[in-house]
Amino acid sequence: MKTTGYAAPSRTAPLAPFDFERRELRPNDVAMEVLYCGVCHSDLHQSRNDWGWSRFPVVPGHEILGKVIAVGAEVRRYKVGDHVAVGCIVDSCQDCDQCRKGFEQLCRKMPVQTYSDTERFSCEPTAPTYGGYSKHLVTREEFVLRVPDGLDLSRAAPLLCAGITTYSPLRTWNVGPGSRVGVIGLGGLGHMAVKLASAMGADVTVLSRTGDKEADALRLGADRLLVSSDPEAMAKAASMFELIIDTVPVKHDINPYVPLLDIDGTLVVVGQIGPLDEPNTMPLLLGRRRIAGSPIGGIAETQELLDFCAKAGVLPDVEMIRMDQINDAFARLEKADVRYRFVIDMASLPAVAA
Numbered sequence: 001m002k003t004t005g006y007a008a009p010s011r012t013a014p015l016a017p018f019d020f021e022r023r024e025l026r027p028n029d030v031a032m033e034v035l036y037c038g039v040c041h042s043d044l045h046q047s048r049n050d051w052g053w054s055r056f057p058v059v060p061g062h063e064i065l066g067k068v069i070a071v072g073a074e075v076r077r078y079k080v081g082d083h084v085a086v087g088c089i090v091d092s093c094q095d096c097d098q099c100r101k102g103f104e105q106l107c108r109k110m111p112v113q114t115y116s117d118t119e120r121f122s123c124e125p126t127a128p129t130y131g132g133y134s135k136h137l138v139t140r141e142e143f144v145l146r147v148p149d150g151l152d153l154s155r156a157a158p159l160l161c162a163g164i165t166t167y168s169p170l171r172t173w174n175v176g177p178g179s180r181v182g183v184i185g186l187g188g189l190g191h192m193a194v195k196l197a198s199a200m201g202a203d204v205t206v207l208s209r210t211g212d213k214e215a216d217a218l219r220l221g222a223d224r225l226l227v228s229s230d231p232e233a234m235a236k237a238a239s240m241f242e243l244i245i246d247t248v249p250v251k252h253d254i255n256p257y258v259p260l261l262d263i264d265g266t267l268v269v270v271g272q273i274g275p276l277d278e279p280n281t282m283p284l285l286l287g288r289r290r291i292a293g294s295p296i297g298g299i300a301e302t303q304e305l306l307d308f309c310a311k312a313g314v315l316p317d318v319e320m321i322r323m324d325q326i327n328d329a330f331a332r333l334e335k336a337d338v339r340y341r342f343v344i345d346m347a348s349l350p351a352v353a354a
């Protein structure tokens with residue numbers, strides 16, 4: 001299938017229009033027209049090869065929402081016209097202990113990333129995966145999510161990465177009514193962590209370097225904002241949290257936050273992939289505290305999130321852009337100048353030239 005999208009041709013070049021082919025439908029494949037695609041910080045990192053594993057050209061995009069336009073002969077769960085979504089992974093071995101438990105994101109043989117990765121099965125062994133900054137997507141049925149009725153299509157796309165990345169640790173660490181949750185950073189991930197934890201009934205505190213975002217934090221559902229550059233306020237908050245979700249997407253110092261955990265509390269890193277400043281183990285040992293990491297979530301858990309958001313009325317705050325505004329959006333994302341997630345209206349992408 002001929003399609004078109006936007007790609008980063010190299011780590012230094014801006015994104016530009018790119019025509020390419022999607023694979024012919026296999027019996028278990030779903031083809032969708034992409035309606036909306038969220039802009040994740042990973043899209044920017046991968047377009048610049050910040051993690052060293054980008055495969056150029058990179059067609060980014062793993063917060064994908066669309067409409068089914070065709071299905072393979074053996075597809076049972078979806079039919080033409082259904083609203084569906086695809087997140088950060090599009091395949092896994094389906095056979096290891098983790099896949100069998102529904103933790104495809106932890107597949108022993110590595111899940112296939114939605115873009116900048118290699119397809120698992122292909123006659124061409126190095127067929128690249130291309131993401132959602134495109135008109136069409138072809139994905140095996142097992143990695144396609146159903147968009148429940150009542151979820152605003154134009155706002156739901158960021159749930160597929162920012163949403164599940166924060167929902168999964170909230171579920172893993174059993175957050176519920178009365179849980180004391182801290183959220184470091186109020187960006188794309190952080191604002192979802194606040195909305196989701198608050199919808200689960202938790203007592204939510206945003207940790208931010210300045211007080212600038214206090215009104216926003218409260219509007220999003222937080223109970224308070226704690227200014228992390230204020231030593232007195234930080235000292236008063238000692239042992240305050242059972243769980244801290246750290247959404248900061250760059251190298252930073254977690255040492256000021258660890259003493260804010262209660263005994264047996266966990267600080268879970270979901271933003272930065274790579275080194276952190278050197279951690280001090282003293283507060284870890286003394287309080288039996290933990291530092292953990294968490295990558296997205298499994299397919300069943302992602303479906304659970306979409307259903308939860310439809311029921312609880314939780315949606316990301318988005319700023320809609322056109323496809324040709326993506327390079328400006330990347331520049332603004334780098335300055336954290338977005339409240340709180342860009343979403344590309346894919347209708348703005350011209351159809352593939354005949």
Ligand SMILES: [Zn+2]
Nearest residue numbers: 040042161162
């Ligand atoms: Zn992402």
Ligand SMILES: [Zn+2]
Nearest residue numbers: 093096099107
């Ligand atoms: Zn597996």
